[in-house]
Amino acid sequence: TPRVFSGIQPSGGLTLGNYLGAMKRFVTMQDAGTHETIYCMVDLHAITARLVPADELIHNTRELCAGFIAVGIDPEKSVLINQSQVPEHAQLAWIFNCVARMGWMGRMTQWKDKAGKNAEAASLGLFAYPALMAADILVYHATHVPVGEDQKQHLELTRDIAAKFNHDYGVDFFPITEPVIEGAATRVMNLQDGTKKMSKSDPSDKTRINLTDSADEIAKKIRKAKTDPDPLPEALEGLETRPEARNLVNIYAALADIDPQAVLDQHAGGLFGQFKMALADLAVDKLAPISTEMTRLMADPAEIDRILGRGAERAREITVPILDRTYDIVGMLRS
Ligand code: ATP
Ligand code: MG
Structure with missing residues (x-):
C-alpha cells in the first residue's frame, strides 16, 4: 500500500x-x-x-x-x-x-x-x-x-x-x-491582510482563527476581518481583485464541503455583513466540537x-x- x-x-x-x-x-x-x-x-x-x-x-x-x-x-x-x-x-x-x-x-x-x-x-x-x-x-x-x-x-x-x-x-x-x-x-489567508497566509506563529491573534477559540471569539474575528464594502458577486471572476472577500468565500466553501461557486450562488448580492454572520455560524458549528474534544483529551x-x-x-x-x-x-x- x-x-x-x-x-x-x-x-x-x-x-x-x-x-x-x-x-x-x-x-x-x-x-x-x-x-x-x-x-x-x-x-x-x-x-x-x-x-x-x-x-x-x-x-x-x-x-x-x-x-x-x-x-x-x-x-x-x-x-x-x-x-x-x-x-x-x-x-x-x-x-x-x-x-x-x-x-x-x-x-x-x-x-x-x-x-x-x-x-x-x-x-x-x-x-x-x-x-x-x-x-x-x-x-x-x-x-x-x-x-x-x-x-x-x-x-x-x-x-x-x-x-x-x-x-x-x-x-x-x-x-x-x-x-x-x-x-x-489550500491557502487560507490572514484575516487582517489578504496577501499573507494565516499562521499559528503570527504575533497577532486577530489574524487567525484558532481551533480552541470560543464561539464569541470566532464570531468577533470574522466580523472584524478586513473586507471591502461591496456585496458578493455572482461569478468567481468578480473576486479576482478582492483577496479578502475571496478568502472568506473559500473558507466558507471548505467548511461546508461545497464549491466556492455554490457559496456565491447562495450569497451573491446580499450584504457582506450578512455573509460574515452566516460564515461565523458555520465556523462555530464545525469548530466547537473539535475544541470541546481537545479540552477533554488535554485533561489526561x-x-x-x-x-x-x-x-x-x-x-x-x-x-x-x-x-x-x-x-x-x-x-x-x-x-
Ligand atoms: P508556523 O507559522 O509556525 O509556520 P503554520 O500555521 O504555518 O505555523 P505549519 O506547522 O508550518 O503551520 O504547517 C502545518 C500544515 O498546515 C502544512 O501542511 C501547511 O501547508 C498547512 N498550512 C499552514 N498554514 C496554512 C494556511 N494558511 N492555509 C492552508 N494550509 C496551511
Ligand atoms: Mg508554517
Whole structure:
C-alpha cells in the first residue's frame, strides 16, 4: 500500500488554515483505507524559528496531539508520532544536509520570509528546515504528502534531494514523492491582510482563527476581518481583485464541503455583513466540537503520552530498517 506522511509544528495553537489546508485531508486519507497514514508533531522543526521554554513546547506538542485526535485521526488506524521520539528522522536529516545544496536552501521562500531582513541572526536549523522535512517523509519511503499550498516548494526540494541521493549513489532507493494539495482552502489567508497566509506563529491573534477559540471569539474575528464594502458577486471572476472577500468565500466553501461557486450562488448580492454572520455560524458549528474534544483529551496528558509512545514504536518498525539501508548505501561502518 502507498504510504502517506505529513507533519505539523507544535509552534503554537492550531489554526483554521492548518485544519482546512492539511488536517481535514489527513482524515479523508486515513478513512479511505487505501493508504498507510503516518502523522507527526514535528517538535524538532518547532525550535527552528525560536527557542521556547521546555514546558511550553511540551504543552504545545500534547495539545497538537489532542488536535489530531479531535479532528478525527485514530491512533489505531494511523501512526501518530512526535518527531523527536523517532530518532531516525534526525539521523537521516544529517545525510540530507550533505546531499542538499546551499543554493537550493537559499531559494526557499519560507526561509526568506521567516529569516526576514536579518538572515545572519537566523538559526542554522531554520536554513536546514527543508532537509529535515525531506527526511521526515523519506525515512518512511512515503509517496504522498498532503499539505497546504505554502509547502509546495519544500516538497519539490524533497524530490530533488531524493533524486540527487539516488543519482549520486547509483541506486533507486528513495521514492519521488507526490504533493497532495487539494480543496477550496489550500491557502487560507490572514484575516487582517489578504496577501499573507494565516499562521499559528503570527504575533497577532486577530489574524487567525484558532481551533480552541470560543464561539464569541470566532464570531468577533470574522466580523472584524478586513473586507471591502461591496456585496458578493455572482461569478468567481468578480473576486479576482478582492483577496479578502475571496478568502472568506473559500473558507466558507471548505467548511461546508461545497464549491466556492455554490457559496456565491447562495450569497451573491446580499450584504457582506450578512455573509460574515452566516460564515461565523458555520465556523462555530464545525469548530466547537473539535475544541470541546481537545479540552477533554488535554485533561489526561498521560494518555496522550502513552499514545505517542506507542506510535513511536510502530514508526520505528519502518524507520530503523530504512535508515539501516541508507547507512549501507552511504558506507557508514557498523559492527
Ligand atoms: P508556523 O507559522 O509556525 O509556520 P503554520 O500555521 O504555518 O505555523 P505549519 O506547522 O508550518 O503551520 O504547517 C502545518 C500544515 O498546515 C502544512 O501542511 C501547511 O501547508 C498547512 N498550512 C499552514 N498554514 C496554512 C494556511 N494558511 N492555509 C492552508 N494550509 C496551511
Ligand atoms: Mg508554517
